[in-house]
Amino acid sequence: MEEEIELKTAPADFRFPTTNQTRHCFTRYIEFHRSSCRCTTAKGEESNDCERFAKYYRALCPGEWxxxxxxxxxxxxxPGPL
Structure with missing residues (x-):
């Protein structure tokens, strides 16, 4: 029997009300990499917070970027603040 896959994307963010999500993508990428040090040292690689931040930027950002x-x-x- 095949396992069902649940697809989700990053939740709406009031800071980015327009349909152009470029800034939203960039901000989520920065948020993940700012928190990744804390996730790795304080919570370990399997932390739900780390996974959540990673899913957000991966859902919004093109792979090439x-x-x-x-x-x-x-x-x-x-070019961003990390």
Missing amino acids: VEKWNEQRESGTF
Whole structure:
């Protein structure tokens, strides 16, 4: 018997009322990476908070952007506050 998959996306955020979700995506990416240090050290990799933050930015952001931002973080040229 096949397992049912429940699909969800990031919840609506009053800070981003328009249909253009570019800023929402960028903010969720930053929120995840700001909290990832705390999630990893304080709660471990399997924390529900960490999973929730990861799902939000992954649901909103195109994969190409995430790859580019990851490369920028590694090289120290990421344009956002982390």
